[in-house]
Amino acid sequence: MISYTEAHKKVIETAMDFGETQVHIMDSIGCVLAEDILADRDFPPFNxxxxxxxxxxxxxxxxxxxxxxxxxxxxxxxxxxxxxxxxxxxxxxxxxxxxxxxxxxxxxxxxxxxxxxxxxxxxxxxxxxxKKGSDQQKDEVLLKKGEPISSQNIGVLATVGKERISVKKLPKVAIISTGNELVPIDKVPEIHQIRTSNSYSLQALLRQLNIESELMHIPDEKDILEKRILTALKNFDVLVLSGGVSKGKYDYLPEIFEKLSVQKKFHRVAQQPGKPFWFGMHRDYETHIFAFPGNPVSTYVNFHIYFNDWLDACMSASSKNYEIRMNDEVENSTDLTKFLLVSANHEKAVLTGNLVNGNGSGDLVSLSKASGVIKVEPQSAFKTGSAFSYVPFR
Amino acid sequence: MISYTEAHKKVIETAMDFGETQVHIMDSIGCVLAEDILADRDFPPFNxxxxxxxxxxxxxxxxxxxxxxxxxxxxxxxxxxxxxxxxxxxxxxxxxxxxxxxxxxxxxxxxxxxxxxxxxxxxxxxxxxxKKGSDQQKDEVLLKKGEPISSQNIGVLATVGKERISVKKLPKVAIISTGNELVPIDKVPEIHQIRTSNSYSLQALLRQLNIESELMHIPDEKDILEKRILTALKNFDVLVLSGGVSKGKYDYLPEIFEKLSVQKKFHRVAQQPGKPFWFGMHRDYETHIFAFPGNPVSTYVNFHIYFNDWLDACMSASSKNYEIRMNDEVENSTDLTKFLLVSANHEKAVLTGNLVNGNGSGDLVSLSKASGVIKVEPQSAFKTGSAFSYVPFR
CATH class of the missing domain: 2.170.190.11 (Molybdopterin biosynthesis moea protein, domain 3.)
Structure with a gap:
């Protein structure tokens, strides 16, 4: 079992460029510029x-x-x-x-x-x-290649007539749920069943990153899993899975990934939530596999602490680092790096947080009350007012 | 000319409820719940x-x-x-x-x-x-009516089978540009012309608030303006305009609004940018009119300091208040409330900012470098390290 730091590093190392594409100005917010935006004339263009x-x-x-x-x-x-x-x-x-x-x-x-x-x-x-040219002169770079496009940039893009813009291409993602206990959202579950929820959370998170994704559910049957995952490996840049990577008898995924020549980068991380996280990459198809554990909080948190940073690395964008001051004592007596749910506030100009006490990694309602997680190193204890590395949810 | 505080109050006073609508779970992020979300069974539903x-x-x-x-x-x-x-x-x-x-x-x-x-x-x-029911018991309220839906909530909504969700309806918005100097984004402007940019910025901002809007351009001709604004008054909940409200000979809008029985709430505010801002409401159609000045920075900033808060009030959501500590001396020797462009940083857990020095209200490139504005009261001066009310751009 590797540490969170090692696991994170191994994930980031696989970051790759997915090329470029053209988008309409109105669909460009959040995309990363793949071209310099130049002044097509002086600004203002006349006195x-x-x-x-x-x-x-x-x-x-x-x-x-x-x-x-x-x-x-x-x-x-x-x-x-x-x-x-x-x-x-x-x-x-x-x-x-x-x-x-x-x-x-x-x-x-x-x-x-x-x-x-x-x-x-x-x-x-x-x-x-x-005065003509006093803001910008013709051919000056107004926005640089590599910058993420914000709503503030839209006016600049419009002014220089960029109706279509070259941006970095985002990966094509499939979200795969496994688990025979899952029924679709529109079905009434039997007593022993539950509705699929992770896939929707993941799709919502991806959409906030401008990534449209495809949902699929595969039953826990080896043959079907193998066949459908092979197809997905060929057709997508990233597979995000939830469930099927623990030690259960029907947790077939690690075995199937191996059979399909996916290179395992690691399986199991000394972290909580999300210890059974499996990560790898197919050598030929270059498909990345984020196989998160099936518990909702594990999946949601792991997406934030791995996928977001990986995507930033793919886009050559710098990930933002935040710190938060906790209004609670914080302790981690385990050997795992813990990511604790917190609810953040702005008190004056300071970002402060309170622990959200939940019922473990299945507890979606606690997750609902949280605005992010703090990272707490193994075997550590902190007084009220201590600062932590903070990962806000989007 | 009224103060910013009075103007803001008058805008908020017109906030109204636009009713309810149903959206698909995947389109619900950012919407405000118009129903309580109950546990449809115990969670977990079994031991x-x-x-x-x-x-x-x-x-x-x-x-x-x-x-x-x-x-x-x-x-x-x-x-x-x-x-x-x-x-x-x-x-x-x-x-x-x-x-x-x-x-x-x-x-x-x-x-x-x-x-x-x-x-x-x-x-x-x-x-x-x-244990069965240890997270939540059947019929417990999981998410409250009035809460904005975040990505953290999606898992809860899916788990209880809410594929379609009652949310507060957003206003129907038309974005109207005026000004004969404007040409569409896909045209090469003559030397004396410039491309439309405000409409795109406004549409981008509205889209980030989940509001799809319609763009229209009306030339500075009284008859056409009157006819087309009347149609828009009848068909939309909000008209957002840029330009046509200053003291120029062709700034016909205030006169036309009056003719069309739009009740003027105020015209001109002791603020910078955006002094000529005109705001009113049609008595019968209940259409709100935000007529911002045509300068790009004025429009963009005014949208943030008026429209966002107004929309929050319509949704009965509380507007977030932020404070920022400035790394610069800040002075306002005018009688206007100034909104200065700043670029914000997180230094440890503290939100800090630096002034973005621009070339006035036409300067889109400075706007591009800013992450928000601070509010500076008239006739005031502050030392480095002082805290200000901060409005982040979205």
């Missing part, structure tokens, strides 16, 4: 008025002058020209500064009457003008 | 073995006994019965404890040979059994 008012040539006018209005420049109009330098043009926010002008005086500082604008003070050259 | 091993009757056996194995209980099998109390049944994790048994001894503590299991110690009654 742009930032106020509603009049455009003038500051060199030819002075305080108390009354300027004849030659016309009006609206946003969206092609550039106009001030004919007589002692005159002015009305101008709207977002409009192109007219030729022969170098300043904008806002309406609040002007009296307009009978087609003339009286100004109360001399303008400063450049005032109320957002 | 469940938590280990692979043998099931025994502790009263009839003792250390070093060799117990004849009567058979095997797999997960998913109906309950079996131990015939002779001095015998045992093999049992797998997740299986129903057989009748006449009260303990499970795990394989690691048993020697099996020739159909017999020799035990090395006397079992304690109840050991390795997850």
């Amino acid at each position: 742009r008025s930032t106020k509603d008012g009049i455009a003038v040539n500051s060199k030819y006018i002075k305080e108390n002058d009354s300027l004849k209005i030659e016309g009006i420049c609206a946003a969206g109009d092609p550039q106009k020209e001030l004919k007589d330098f002692a005159n002015c043009l009305e101008i709207m926010t977002g409009a192109v500064l007219p030729d022969n002008c170098d300043a904008v005086i806002m309406y609040e500082e002007v009296d307009i009457e009978n087609g003339k604008a009286r100004i109360s003070s001399s303008p400063i050259p450049g005032q109320n003008i957002h | 469940r073995s938590t280990k692979d091993g043998i099931a025994v009757n502790s009263k009839y056996i003792k250390e070093n006994d060799s117990l004849k194995i009567e058979g095997i209980c797999a997960a998913g099998d109906p309950q079996k019965e131990l015939k002779d109390f001095a015998n045992c049944l093999e049992i797998m994790t997740g299986a129903v404890l057989p009748d006449n048994c009260d303990a499970v001894i795990m394989y690691e503590e048993v020697d099996i040979e020739n159909g017999k299991a020799r035990i090395s110690s006397s079992p304690i009654p109840g050991q390795n059994i997850h």
Whole structure:
């Protein structure tokens, strides 16, 4: 049995690039850019008025002058020209500064009457003008390849006309449940049966990572398992399984993986929850197998402490590390690395947490109350107020 | 011009319930429950073995006994019965404890040979059994009406067979851009034009709130604006607009809203960015109008400081309040409440931030570098390390 640290390392080592794909801008949030996004022109693309008012040539006018209005420049109009330098043009926010002008005086500082604008003070050259190229110059890199796309980036992508964007391809994932006690969600279980739940949790978690996945259930029968897992190995980049990896008589998966030439990276980790976790990779198909134990809390927590980091590594994104200060004493008298459910709060600017006391790894309701897990090293004890490495649930 | 606090209050006051709807479990994350979720049976529904091993009757056996194995209980099998109390049944994790048994001894503590299991110690009654109803009892409330559904809840919903779930209905939103300078994202703009970007940012933000929205662009022509806004008023719960509310000659929206009997709640707020923000509600259609200024940063920030909280209020969900400690000196010498772009970090367990210095409200690239805004009251100055109210971007 290997330690959590070793297991985590072995998982991360298998991270690979799944190539690139094109997505529509509206489907791009959360994806990782596979191209640099360049300014296709200067920003702003022209000297742009930032106020509603009049455009003038500051060199030819002075305080108390009354300027004849030659016309009006609206946003969206092609550039106009001030004919007589002692005159002015009305101008709207977002409009192109007219030729022969170098300043904008806002309406609040002007009296307009009978087609003339009286100004109360001399303008400063450049005032109320957002200068061409002052934000960004053409061909400057606005967003870098490798950056994850956030909602803040969407405006940039739209502005430079990227309707379709090259992003890193996400792995194709199948979620496989095993266990003859499981019935589908829409069936009423017999007394000795329970409904499938892990597959839905996993699918929800994957969807939050932008990964659409396929659900399948395979009964605990060797022949069927072997046949269907072989098909899945050929058709997916990742198989996420729950159940079938413990020491039970019908826990056939490790044996079947071996038969199908999946290279075992490890089986069983000195951790709680999720000790029976099996992880491997098929040499030819390069399919990754995350075979989590069947208990709901084990599956859910293991997904967060292994799969998320692995995916970040595949995307060459850095995993975020959080710390949390616990309002409880925390103890781990076992030889296992423990991941304890906590409910986190923001108290002032500090992230604090309380232990969620549950009934063990089958207890979905405790999981529901938790917002993440803290990592507690074997044989350790901590006073109230101690800081822990924290993995938030998504 | 009213203060930010007054404006925010007026927006929240218009919050309303949009009713209920049913969604599929896989589309339910982020939705707010409109029903209590009850346990449809005890959890676990039977006395469940938590280990692979043998099931025994502790009263009839003792250390070093060799117990004849009567058979095997797999997960998913109906309950079996131990015939002779001095015998045992093999049992797998997740299986129903057989009748006449009260303990499970795990394989690691048993020697099996020739159909017999020799035990090395006397079992304690109840050991390795997850007792029926010990997590939850039938009809207990597992998730409360009004709770937002997280990925942690999906397993609970699946377990009790909720394939379709009653959730609070979200408003139907139209995103309307105005401004003749705007061209669609797939067009190459003329020198005096720019591409639409706010609509895409807003649509992305709404999608993150589970709200699908419709995009429309209306040119700055009074008749067309009036006609199309009237149609939108009738067909949507919310119109989110950007642009057309400043003091420019072609900023027709306030006038048109009035003509269409939209009740103005306020126009212009003592805030930066987003001073020209116009907010109102149509009395008959109950349509809410968030008319944000056209500058990209104004629109994006105003959406976060008004719309998000308003939606939370509509869903009767409590808005989260965050604080952040700034690594910079912060000053606001204006009479406006300022929302400054910051980039946040987790340093140990503390949320800290740095100012993102930008080029004003048109600067999308600065927005791209920010993770949220801090609120800075008018006429105030703060030393490095001061704490601020923080609104993270989603």
